[in-house]
Amino acid sequence: MEITDLTPAEARVWDAFPRGEGVDFRESPDEPSGDGAAWGPERTVRADVLRALLLSVPPQEDRVAGLKLYGAKIVGKLDLKYAVVDHPIRLRACWFERKPMMYGAQMRAVVLSDSTLPGLTAATLRVDVVLRLSGCTVDGPVRLAGARITGGLFLQNAVVRRGSLPDEADEAPLQLNHAEIATDVIADGLTVHGEFRLNGAGVGGQVMLDRARLLNPGGIALHAETLSVGTDLRGHRLQAQGMVNLTGARIPGQLILSRSRLSNPDGVALRASSCVIGEFWLRKAVAPIDGIVNLRRSQVDLLWAEPEVWPPVVRTDGLTYRVLHPHLPAEERLPLLEREEDGYLPYGYEQLAACYRTVGDETAARTVQLAKLRRHRSTQPRHSRAWGALQDGTVGYGFRPLRAAAWLLALLLTGTVAYALDPPRPLKPGEAPDFNPLFYTIDLLLPIIDFGQEAAFAPSGWHQWLSYVLIVTGWILATTTAAGISRSLRRQ
Structure with missing residues (x-):
């Protein structure tokens, strides 16, 4: 593309790029990007111009080139598929006519904060520094499956909705399955209208979902099977409509769902089976979990949950934990073992008794063992029940x-x-x-x-x-x- 083909707005961007300088088209720093469709030619930039800058224009001597643009209306398709881009991309508070294509690309840094997009196709993307989608409004699938990000991924206060195209109707709006993020996924305040897919992902630091809203009633709100994190998975005040699926996750630090609201009334609300978790916090829930909880075969060092957080059906067969908080009398913990839908399972009683012995409460441990024998008696023939009742009395x-x-x-x-x-x-x-x-x-x-x-x-x-x-x-x-x-x- 020749320079003579550029509009005045594009010429500003073209001139600023080699020097790494920014171009701000906004009327005020807090101007939202949602009204970008109505912006005029004075702040319109063609996606082909941005592609030509990133792939062909060399930096100015002694300067670091970079695309730094605020409040632009980007028309056309920003196609960087398989591209190798050595310059940082900062397109803040911009409005995109079409979803950017970054499939298989290799980038230094990508910042799209506060922008409005119809989607983002960036599966298997490689980013050396950071990928920022904070504050974005995305009306279509964000495809980051298999992405490799050396730095962090930021999604604070972003809103991701289902796509309007027929082939996007059944697609998960936010896809991070099998992605590898070397540091953190910061997504506090994130809202996803549909499934947030995180299964098979590896995160070197923490996944933060504090105050996030994952809304997929009747479906899977958070699909994080075999997720592996370096430290914590935080969901303080998380609101999830649909199943939170953490099957096989590895969380050596803390899984925090304190003050959260989990709801899937017609199915499983929380599935955390076969997990290995350091500390699992369900304390001070806003309301009891609405739906089945499945914790089978998981290993937890510390489980912090008040009795009132549990729903009527809890699956705990094979659940192993060392310490329960808060420390309560055995009589307040025993009703949970009666909510197992498979009926009497002796292992649950043995595990609870062992937990009380760990903290030195032998009286509570004996109470649990007695409750186990009474529950077992109810499953035996009449003559055995009579002998058991005699021993009990x-x-x-x-x-x-x-x-x-x-x-x-x-x-x-x-x-x-x-x-x-x-x-x-x-x-x-x-x-x-x-x-x-x-x-x-x-x-x-x-x-x-x-x-x-x-x-x-x-x-x-x-x-x-x-x-x-x-x-x-x-x-x-x-x-x-x-x-x-x-x-x-x-x-x-």
Whole structure:
């Protein structure tokens, strides 16, 4: 293209490029780019002119060339497919008639902040420094699948909507699947009307989605399967309509969904199965999660969640965690284990008990173990349930030893008083020892103790029935206590 073909607006840009100087067409620094379709020729620049600048114009001596443009109306298609561009591109607050094409290109830096675009095609793009789409309004798919960005990706307060073309109707509006970002993805305040696709991506630093709005009711709001981050995934005050899918994600730092609102009432709202997470924060949720939560087979070092955050159905089979916060009585944590849709799963109880032992709360751990046995009893045949109910009522399956002591004391007092008022007759008069109602009752109650009283005296009438009750009760208490001690020793 010859210089004589340029309009006055394009000539300004052409002259400024070799020196790396900026051209600002805006009437005010805060002028929005959404009205760019109505801008006149005085601020209109053809995309072919920008392409020619980037690919053919050399820099001025001792200067760093660069495209730095504010508030321009860019008409035509900025086609940089497979291009190698050594100059930084800064097109701030611009309005694009057609979606830029950067597929397979190699760039130094690309800044499109506060611009309005019908989409962006930049799959497998290579950027050495930074890609900025902060504050952009994009009415079509942003295709960054497989991109490689040595610096960071910035999407703060951007708005991305579905495309209006027929072939874009079912396409995810924001595509970062299998992208590699060396530092951070900063997307606080981002709004996506449709699926935000991040599966298979690798981020060297953190992914920040604080105050983001991911709106895809009935579908997938955040698709981040096998996502790998270097530090954290932050979603403080995140609003997600649709499933948040983090299956297989690796987050060594913190997964923060505090004060968030997750909603997918007809399906799974949060799927974080088979994940490895350092700290998982669900604290102070705005409302309970609306939809199923799937945490199966995940490994979490610290899980911070109040009981009221959980929905009616939670899948926790194989979930491993070391510490639960806040530290609450076991009675407040146990209802979560009853929300497993597959019914009774002993592993969940063992995991919760182990968590309480980790922090030294043996009382809570015993409460969990007792709840596990009670839940297990409900799944057994009637005769097994009867024996279990007997163990539960007498010694709490061995987890309530003081209950056995109370039973023994009550029976001991009953027998002692009864036999003191009406002593049984001796079997061999003149040879029997002096009768002692206390030790006679102990002989009946405790099968492994023999003070010689039981063998020397024979009760009659209702005292004989009382002796039978004491003998049978003693054996039951001894058996259930031994079973409880055996379980405790196995756990030790």
